[in-house]
Structures are given as structure tokens and as C-alpha cells.
Amino acid sequence: MTSPPGGYFGQALLVDVSEGDVRRVPLPDGVLREYLGGAGLGTWLSTELGPAGIDPLDPAAPLSFVFSPLVGTPLTTSAKFAVVAKSPLTGLLTDALASSHFAISGKFTGHDAIVITGRAAGPTHVLISEEGVELVDATPELGLSATAAEEAVREKYGRRWRAASIGVAGERQVRYATMSHDGRHAGRGGLGAVLGAKNVKCVAVQGSRRSELADRAAVLAAAKDLRNRSFGPATAKYRELGTLSNLLAFNAINTLPTRNFQSSTFAEAPALSAEDLAESRSVARSTCASCSIGCEHIYASKSGKKARVEYENVFALGPMCGVSDPDQVLEASARCDELGLDTISAGGTIAWAMECVDRGLLDVPWLRFGDGAALLRVLDEIGERTGIGKLLAQGSRSAAEVVGQGSSAFAPHVKGLEMPGYEPRTMQSMALGLAVNARGADHNRSGAYEADLAGGLDRVHGTDEHVRAAIETEDRAAVMDSLILCKFLRGVFTEPFEEWAGLLGPITGWDITGTELRETAQRIVLAKRAFNLREGWTAADDWLPERFLDDSVELDSGRTATLPAERLRAMIDTYYAERGLDQHGRPQLVQTDSGTEPTP
């Protein structure tokens, strides 16, 4: 057998927790080069290993932890892994990234990916090392938060273990339950529920086996250079205040979704702002493993609870639900982390329910916009699946189907995934990105907001130019999420594809160019779409909730932001054409050595 490319082991570990069967499958060089790692390789694994049309919570549905060639190198922000599976929230592909030592220890077990299938007979932890795989009883850890379960596993089995765990929400299979390690969450799409359905509480890894590097000296030099650049102005915002510094800026530009997108500004936003929090309370900064930026800002609420604060969780649990008391928002954020709930989906689903209550469609009189105590109560009910939480644990799309009475028109989701904190009517590159992205309404796989915020395009009047800008950001994300590098580094690259090829070459030994990586990006984007097509996606899923197409947003400037259905349709048609899809958004599939693949 020839040795794999540098940065890889050339194999994935498959663990069937039903019987404890373990096998290793080779990952051909061609596949590694075509899909890189992380989200890309995870898409390939899901396509190859997942039975078509399977229920995401079925034992046979695979859940993959996918590493990358950069993991274990000194390149800043590279200690990341992707968790990839068919989502119980969307019924389509979901890939969530997290950053921690789990990536390094997991890869150093000697695998480029670890795939879990099956359903254990009882609550189980899966311990994976270079020596092998062990399934152990997790009954004592049931009901614990991910952090507590992780700690318990390390107490019992040794501090060298790194455990990705689920909280109560994952155990109860809340469809937007997260999985986390060391406070970093694979947040979106309900991966915690998939692990919960397998009766697995923690997947713990330890290892020390390093992959080869083709040119170690060149990798070290590149790492030094990247580290220096990571201290520059392009990352200042993340370092100094974290992503929460978006809040007031977005409020000023009519793009802060408020009260379930009924408004795009929140009068009480200053109370929740990074600027105010930084002034009024103690803050601890934290960083993911192997990161020189350190964007995480952790604030304490009055009760002393520590909460990680970033724009998305504050938006979703604050303005989106009309809650302005920073202590209640911090408590709610900490509560989501304890239960293991995706803050964006939780906030979006709750905000939808609050609007239903306002309109008399749901009889839960205590669940009102602006009521922080109600927010905390409903989070517990969702995590435990009790009371109204039983309905809301399904996410806003399914809940709206149950409630009916027109409530789907304002359920804030695309393909079932709740929307992040960007008002699509005032950010129309983003509107397109949200509508067409494979994962659903998502700001990390389509970073099209960059185009809206850069200044070159009129952000309230989407055109073909907006579509092309959105495609460019989607392509960049596809490569960054597969390499994997943190998105917050993106501003330091001036010729990103070429520079990324320059990082990958000395690791792998490939003679790789920016042009090839652009093709890789397109391949990964289309492969996700091909997976979704196989699982029942139709062009009707590439769309936005009616609210955004029917109602307008008045700007302080006197202009009105509207997103008529015809304009969105035209943008989507352009997207299909530019991506080489047919008029129904379908990629063409061909049979290759790597399996069934889309062709551009």
C-alpha cells in the first residue's frame, strides 16, 4: 500500500455501536484531494455511507467526525473538526464545525474521520484511541450537561481523553440539539439528536499518532507568517470585542432581526451591546485550541453564571425574542449550553411561538415577547420536552405545520433550519445565500453578508451581481470549512484560493493551485446539493418564508426595502445557471472513481 498524502492517514474508522463492530475503510488519495477534509470529506462520507432516504434518527444513519490535513499543524485556527450527518431538523445534509483539542486528539487516533452508526442497547460512551474502541456504560452521566459529562468521563478514564458530548436535549432528541466539547459546539442542524438516537452520550478520543508533513520547514514558515498576519486589523474586531460588536452596527443599518423579524431594529439594543457589556461587567477572553485570535468573550450574569457571548446567541435570545435584560439573555445563553440547544434555532422557534401567542394561534399566555423569565422557562421545557416544549422541540417548520392557520408564513426558517441574525430584505446577497444554501438558513456556509456589508452593491436591491458575490463567498466557505480554517481569518487573505493552495501544498505534497481549489469549492457545494437531491430536496426548498416577500422594511433614509418574489426567483435562476445546475436546481451526476459525483 502506498503511503497517504501528507496531513492524512488515508483511512476512516467506522464504529457500529449496536454490536461494537469496528472497521477501517481506506480513503483513496483521489477522494482526499477532491474533498479535502472537514465539511467536504464529510459530505462524501455521508453520501457513500448513508443509505438513501434514511430517517436521520435511524440507527443506520451515519454521523461522521471529520478532521482535515491542517489539524495538528501549527497553522493558527486549524484545530477544527466537522460533524456531518443527515439533519433531523431539515431532513437534508448538515455539517457543523467546532474547534478544540478534540480535533487534534481525534485525528491522532490515526484516522481522518470517525463515523458512528448503529444504536447501543443502553446509554453508552464510545472511547476511541490508537489501541482500539471501547463502549462503556454512560448511565451515571445521563441527564448531565455536555460539560459535566465530559468532565465525568475524564475523571473516570483519565485526563487525556477529550470527549464530545450531548446534553439533555440531545438525549431527548430535540431536533436542534447540539454536541459540544470544551464549550465549543457543533451547533446547527440537530447533530446532538443524531448522537442521542444512537444512545451515545460521549464520543471520547485520545491519541498521539501524527501524520507526516511533506515539507515540515515550509509548513512551519507558513504557520509563523499566518500567525503574524492574524494579529492585524482584519481580525481586530474579533479579538477586541468578539462578534457581539455586530449588534449595534446591525441595529444602525436595519438588519437586526427583532421580535421574529417583525422589525429590523431593536430600541433596547444598547443594553445588550458588546460596548456596554465590556464596560459594565467582567469579561474573560478565551480561545479555541491552536488559535492566535481568541474571539470568545465570556461574561458573567448577575447570578454568577458564565455565558459565552457572541452575536448570534445574543441576537437569537435577545432582540429576536424581544428580551432586553442582559442578565436574562446571558442566563438563557448559558441555559442553552447546559441543555445542549442550538441558540439560533431555539431563539427562532421561541420567537415564532411568541408571535403565534400574540396572534391568538397558540394558547400559552405566559409566552410573550420581551419576557425573559418566560424565555428561561420555555428553554427548560424544550430541553426536557415537556409542556409547550414538546411542540417547539421540533423546530419552527414542523411546529408551524402542526399549528397551521397561516403560521408557516412567519416561521423563520429555510429548509427547516432557523434563520441567523441577518435581515434578508436589507441584505439581499444574503437573502439569496440563505435561500439556496444546502444546510438551510445559515450564515457560515454562505457568507454572502460580506458582499452586502462591503459597500460595492446596493444591499436592498438584489441583482445578478449580488448572486455572483454570494457564490464567491459560498465557494470560499466551502474550502475554508474543508481545510479547515476559521472564518474569522478570512480578512487576512488577499488572494484566498492561491494562498490556501500555498498552505496545502507543503502539508500534502500536492502540486495544487488556486484554480484547482476553486474547482474543489464548486465540487463540494454541488456534492451537498446532490446529497440533498437524493434525500428528497426539490427546488421549492430553495426559498424564503413568505413574510420576507410580502412585507417591506422602511429605512430611516426614506427608502423602502422590499424583496418581491420575482426578484428572489430571478436571483435563484441566475444562481442555478452560474452553478451549472438545471433550471430546477439539480446538478448533473456522473459515475467516477470517487463514486457518484456532480459535474459542473
Next chain:
Amino acid sequence: MNGAAGIVLAGGRSSRMGTSKAALEWHGSTLLRQVTGVLDRAVTGPVIVVRAPEQKLPELDPRVVVRDDPEEGHGPMQGLAVGLDTAHTYADTAFVCSTDLPFLHTAFVHAVLRGFQLDREQGEEAPIDVVLPLVHGYRQPMAAGYRTGLAPLVAQQLRTGRHKPAQLFEECRVRRLTDEELLTDPRLARADPELDSVVNVNTPEDYERARARPAPEVTVERFGVLATRGGTRGSVRVRAATLAAAAEQVGLELDGHIVAAVNGDQIRDDGQCPLLGGDTVSFLSADAGG
């Protein structure tokens, strides 16, 4: 299709001014850059400049569409035909004006364009073709709203030797808006109560007088690290006619890492973007998002 375009007829002779009005200096920018910038802020459709054959224009925002008037000397109707014809693909209506309106305010443009909606609100069947302001009793065909579908009618009028806007108005549905009617718009009443939007500069003296007025007063806000680093939070009021001038007054530079929004609208990195009295300028980090 919906939304409105902005059309500037730049081709008129500047005989009394003695020099090209379009290129007249305006607070570090030019008069044409000012007027096109105001229209760009006001409309969602494109901004179109119609110039005389061979006419040299000062530097404009690259997004501005420039069209040539095929023949010189037929007055504004010729430019109007070209402008409306160009705009027709993108927008149902257009605000049309001349180059020489240094105090044109977005609120005025909006108040005029709103005239097209009134018929719908009042339940009238036939659409309005022209919204014609009557400011201080004077008709303002060069600061008015036109339906872009009028292009063929304007062209036909020209062919039959009818070169005056007034002759066009005889053929279509015109809504006239008096001072009182215009000023029922609260934004306009606040921003431009004297309706200086239609003050034009025809002579060097007019220009000197207009230029001598102080730059407009605007409110500046900074967010994120731009606020915490400078040590001054909250908003400040400054006098600045362009974005670059406002940035400079608060110690910032639009260097690619900093962008701005005016009144919560478009994100801009163009320092020459004109500012108007009452504006709020928000400076933010260009690396927003995440």
C-alpha cells in the same frame, strides 16, 4: 419591476455660468458628483447621467450609467427621452433633474416620487405620468418625477417639433404638488422646510452664494472597536459635506477596514458620498458579520 431610477440631465449649456456646471467644485467634490450621489442615496434603481455629445464629465461613481444625448440643442426633452428609455428596463418611474441643484435633498426626491403612489392610495384607476412640483408657485420640470414608460411619447413629441416640457404635460396625466402638499411629508418638512432642493445655480454669483453656505450638520456614530478604541462613545455632531470629511472629523479614515452607512441605508466605502443636513452617519468595521 418596481422602484425608481434617478436621471440627471447634464447636457444643458452652462452659458451664464461660463464654465461647465457639472464640474463646479463642491466641498472637495463636484456638483455633478453631489447630485448623482444624492440620487444614488434616494432611489433603488440605477442613476443615469445623460450628457451632450463629447461632453466631458467629472469623475463619477463607477455605478453611474452614462448615456449620450444623440443631438445637441433640443433642450431637456431630448435628454429626457434618452434617460427614460434607459431607465425603462430597470424601473417604472424616475426622478429627473438638472446638474445645478446643489441642495437637492433625498427627502425631496422621496416626496416627489411618493406622488406616483397617491393615485393607488386614493383608488384612482389610471396611473399618474408626471409628478410636477410647484415650488413657491414655479413649475419644476427639472426636479420632477416621470413614468419611464413615457419615453416613446417624449420621442414622438420631439419628432413633431414639440420641444417643451409644458407641451408634453398637455398629453399626459400630471399631478402637481404645491409647497403645502410637499411639506405634508414630515421628513421633508424637517430636512428641507424652505424647499431649497430646487435652488439652482445659473451664474457665478449664484454659485458663490451657494458655496458660501456652511457644510451640513450631521450626526456621527461609531460602533465596535471604532467606539471603544477612540474612548468616545455615543454620537457627535459635526459639519461635513461628504463621508470622507465626516470620517476625518472623528479621526477615522475609510481605509477598507472601515465603512459607513448613512441613515441606516447602504453600506458605503466611497468618501465622496454626499451628506445632507440631518443625516446620521454610522461608521462600522468592514469585517462585520460572523
